[in-house]
Amino acid sequence: MARAATTLDVFNAVAEPRRREILDVLGDGRERAVSEVVEAVGMPQPSVSKHLAVLLKVGVVTVTRNGQMRMYRLNGSNLKPVHDWVQTFERYWSHQLDRIKERAEQKMLHRKP
Amino acid sequence: MARAATTLDVFNAVAEPRRREILDVLGDGRERAVSEVVEAVGMPQPSVSKHLAVLLKVGVVTVTRNGQMRMYRLNGSNLKPVHDWVQTFERYWSHQLDRIKERAEQKMLHRKP
DNA sequence: TTGACATATTCCCATATAGGAATATTATGG
DNA sequence: CCATAATATTCCTATATGGGAATATGTCAA
Numbered sequence: 062m063a064r065a066a067t068t069l070d071v072f073n074a075v076a077e078p079r080r081r082e083i084l085d086v087l088g089d090g091r092e093r094a095v096s097e098v099v100e101a102v103g104m105p106q107p108s109v110s111k112h113l114a115v116l117l118k119v120g121v122v123t124v125t126r127n128g129q130m131r132m133y134r135l136n137g138s139n140l141k142p143v144h145d146w147v148q149t150f151e152r153y154w155s156h157q158l159d160r161i162k163e164r165a166e167q168k169m170l171h172r173k174p
Numbered sequence: 175m176a177r178a179a180t181t182l183d184v185f186n187a188v189a190e191p192r193r194r195e196i197l198d199v200l201g202d203g204r205e206r207a208v209s210e211v212v213e214a215v216g217m218p219q220p221s222v223s224k225h226l227a228v229l230l231k232v233g234v235v236t237v238t239r240n241g242q243m244r245m246y247r248l249n250g251s252n253l254k255p256v257h258d259w260v261q262t263f264e265r266y267w268s269h270q271l272d273r274i275k276e277r278a279e280q281k282m283l284h285r286k287p
Numbered sequence: 288t289t290g291a292c293a294t295a296t297t298c299c300c301a302t303a304t305a306g307g308a309a310t311a312t313t314a315t316g317g
Numbered sequence: 318c319c320a321t322a323a324t325a326t327t328c329c330t331a332t333a334t335g336g337g338a339a340t341a342t343g344t345c346a347a
Contacts, residue, residue: 063302076189129314137266144260153250176332177304242344
């Protein structure tokens with residue numbers, strides 16, 4: 062089988078650096094016309110439209126028509142699965158923060174039921 | 175151009191569900207032989223070896239030889255870039271947690287310098 | 288050395304891009 | 318209705334898979 066489609070889930074969608082760049086532009090939560098995104102990221106308009114289409118399919122952005130413009134807005138909550146998954150490994154880089162919590166987890170793991 | 179290589183960066187590497195599954199198995203930080211991973215995820219051995227090779231290339235796991243076995247261990251800190259990026263959007267799903275922090279950020283954004 | 292076990296690698300193939308260029312679609316103003 | 322602006326879509330191509338099967342490599346034990 063070939064590689065999975067980028068429109069399959071959020072993980073694949075945000076694996077593209079350009080799409081993360083677009084999401085960063087929309088990161089403030091304000092809606093933007095495609096032309097504004099094009100201006101911000103410096104990519105060809107068709108590319109931006111295609112990337113936005115992918116992001117739309119996985120639900121990370123929403124669209125609204127406004128005249129001849131289409132306003133895209135970040136739907137950040139759909140990035141939560143990525144956050145939740147990677148959060149599982151947080152103890153590997155935040156050693157100084159939550160020692161207590163980690164030790165509690167270790168205690169649970171090593172417990173004999 | 176074609177799609178970027180999965181070995182290019184961590185984002186691409188973890189876009190594969192099977193590889194995330196493998197990382198989940200290694201999530202407790204203990205080293206495992208390939209055969210143990212195979213046993214845990216129920217995938218063919220060659221597939222596991224290939225996926226581990228990808229994870230190794232992007233530095234998310236490390237290997238140690240132990241006799242005829244190769245012990246793989248999670249190197250979780252290399253997942254931090256993913257965490258850091260997605261963390262940017264945290265306010266979109268943790269509305270109930272850090273209202274104060276968010277309001278402070280909004281205040282900074284709307285400030286006239 | 289030989290056999291058995293643990294892993295990695297190679298081959299082959301169907302598939303899904305992502306980029307560039309050109310074009311189609313849709314809406315607005317006059 | 319027509320020209321223009323804003324977006325989306327289509328075509329084409331080079332490329333990188335990921336899975337399955339088969340095989341190679343490496344290591345230990347007797």
